[in-house]
Amino acid sequence: xxxxxxxxxxxxxxxxxxxxxxxxxxxxxxxxxxxxxxxxxxxxxxxxxxxxxxxxxxxxxxxxxxxxxxxxxxxxxxxxxxxxxxxxxxxxxxxxxxxxxxxxxxxxxxxxxxxxxxxxxxxxxxxxxxxxxxxxxxxxxxxxxxxxxxxxxxxxxxxxxxxxxxxxxxxxxxxxxxxxxxxxxxxxxxxxxxxxxxxxxxxxxxxxxxxxxxxxxxxxxxxxxxxxxxxxxxxxxxxxxxxxxxxxxxxxxxxxxxxxxxxxxxxxxxxxxxxxxxxxxxxxxxxxxxxxxxxxxxxxxxxxxxxxxx
Ligand SMILES: Cc1ncc(C[n+]2csc(CCOP(=O)(O)OP(=O)(O)O)c2C)c(N)n1
Numbered sequence: 001x002x003x004x005x006x007x008x009x010x011x012x013x014x015x016x017x018x019x020x021x022x023x024x025x026x027x028x029x030x031x032x033x034x035x036x037x038x039x040x041x042x043x044x045x046x047x048x049x050x051x052x053x054x055x056x057x058x059x060x061x062x063x064x065x066x067x068x069x070x071x072x073x074x075x076x077x078x079x080x081x082x083x084x085x086x087x088x089x090x091x092x093x094x095x096x097x098x099x100x101x102x103x104x105x106x107x108x109x110x111x112x113x114x115x116x117x118x119x120x121x122x123x124x125x126x127x128x129x130x131x132x133x134x135x136x137x138x139x140x141x142x143x144x145x146x147x148x149x150x151x152x153x154x155x156x157x158x159x160x161x162x163x164x165x166x167x168x169x170x171x172x173x174x175x176x177x178x179x180x181x182x183x184x185x186x187x188x189x190x191x192x193x194x195x196x197x198x199x200x201x202x203x204x205x206x207x208x209x210x211x212x213x214x215x216x217x218x219x220x221x222x223x224x225x226x227x228x229x230x231x232x233x234x235x236x237x238x239x240x241x242x243x244x245x246x247x248x249x250x251x252x253x254x255x256x257x258x259x260x261x262x263x264x265x266x267x268x269x270x271x272x273x274x275x276x277x278x279x280x281x282x283x284x285x286x287x288x289x290x291x292x293x294x295x296x297x298x299x300x301x302x303x304x305x306x307x308x309x310x
Contacts (some may be wrong), residue, residue, distance in 0.1 A: 001198040004067065004242045012238040014301055016095065016308045019059040020263055021296035022090035022112075026119035027274060028289060029053060033116050034109075034304065039290040049085040049120035049127045053271035056236065057199050057258040058087035058165065061067040064241035065163050067093075074159045074192075078150045079081040079196045081174070082129035082140015083197070086119060092134055092265045094308065101134045109304050115299075143167065144175030150194045151182040160192030169204025185228070187251065196228070196253050201260035204268040219255070228253035236262065265292050 027032055027050040034045040062077060071073035080087055092098045093115050098105040104114045107293075118124030125132075129140045138149040141288050150162040170176050186194070202212040211219055220230040229249040233240050233256045244254055261271020265288050279285040 004238070007310055008067055008242075009238045011310065015063045016056070016059045016236070017296045018094065018298065018301040018308065018310055019063070019087060019090040020056055021293065021298040021301070022084035022093065022116070022295055023052065024264075024296075025088065025116045026050065026086040026267070028279065028293075029116055030070050030202065031117075032161075033113055034298065034302070035290075035293055039286060039293070041280040041286060042104050044286075044289075045120070046280075048220065048274045048277065050086050051081075051127070051273050052086075052264055052275055053082040053203070053261045053273070054081050054167065054199065054201065055087035056264075057201055057256060057260075058084045058238045059200070060238075060241065060258065061163075061165050061197060061256060062087070062091045064189070064238055064245065066091075067238070068242065069161070069163075069246045072161075074161060076137070076150075076160065076162045078138060078162055078164040078250070079129065079140060079169045080138075080143065080165055082138070083127070085125075085127060085133075085140075088129055088133065089115060089119065089125065097134045105277035108307050112302070136263040139246055143170040144173035144179075146170070147176055147179035147194070148182060151179065151186045154192030154194050155186050156190065157192045158251065161195065162192065163195045163197060165197050165199055167204070168198060168200050168209040171198060172204065172210055179282045180228075183227050198253070198255045200255050200257045203260045203269050203272065205272045208269075223255075225251045226253075227251060230255055253298060258259065263292075263295070265289075285310065 012219055028044055030045045030204040065077055094103055105111045106126055120127045129136055138146050146164050150164045154160055154162055169258045223230040231244045231252045231254050233244045233254055236258055259267050261267040262274050264271055266275050276289050279289045301310050
């Protein structure tokens with residue numbers, strides 16, 4: 001049983017929907033951000049850059065951890081796959097963190113236009129997390145360093161808790177895998193808590209990951225071998241995530257199983273970057289993009305006059 005109520009569950013679901021919509025809007029749109037008229041080719045950015053496939057899982061993890069830890073100043077979310085930046089940016093925008101460092105990212109319609117139009121845009125935001133991202137402590141363009149960075153922050157800081165989302169492709173890097181051993185150095189008294197979360201979405205770019213090829217038992221045994229207790233979160237339901245976070249186990253290592261590209265037009269190996277590649281040129285793709293964007297019913301979550309109504 002989850003210890004959160006129906007209103008918290010609804011909030012998490014609505015927040016994930018809003019962040020999923022904003023992730024897609026950042027990648028694709030240069031205009032018509034609230035779909036106030038039918039989508040046209042000129043609404044689409046000329047050069048499509050970004051990574052959709054990992055975004056839904058990031059939004060799920062971010063929202064659930066935020067619900068659990070609230071605004072605890074000693075809690076930090078660390079994102080390994082920095083390429084899932086549209087999702088991180090959406091969350092930092094909704095939390096007002098982006099606005100703290102950039103007045104143009106206000107929590108209103110103008111702010112929404114600003115973050116969407118300027119994602120992957122000349123002189124705007126890069127397609128990956130970068131030093132200009134508020135709260136950033138690892139850039140993520142080169143996979144592998146998130147866990148070691150988190151243990152470094154936890155060292156000598158018992159008040160801190162860091163939840164680290166690690167891609168299953170990322171955990172194939174020698175750096176990330178080797179960093180699991182840091183628990184033996186930094187896992188004890190006098191140091192903060194590091195909560196690794198493996199984002200098992202099954203694919204790295206277009207190929208299956210090694211961990212997706214392992215049986216659940218084989219993967220769990222590997223994790224136990226590093227001294228952690230595996231806790232599986234199967235799917236994106238907040239109830240499952242909150243239940244996992246509320247379990248009292250020694251040194252948890254969460255395994256978040258999502259479908260890569262979930263909610264988008266094509267899942268798995270074709271979802272890593274930009275799933276629909278030429279919507280401005282191909283009417284059939286424009287139609288699918290329109291359906292995809294409309295599927296989030298963003299009009300229920302954001303109002304031009306009142307802002308977010310999550
Ligand atoms: C050290 C390193 N090797 C290779 C890459 C190229 N690369 C970018 S994304 C990616 C796949 C990442 O897969 P995963 O960590 O599972 O992330 P997700 O599937 O959630 O996008 C790879 C191999 C990189 N960025 N850094």
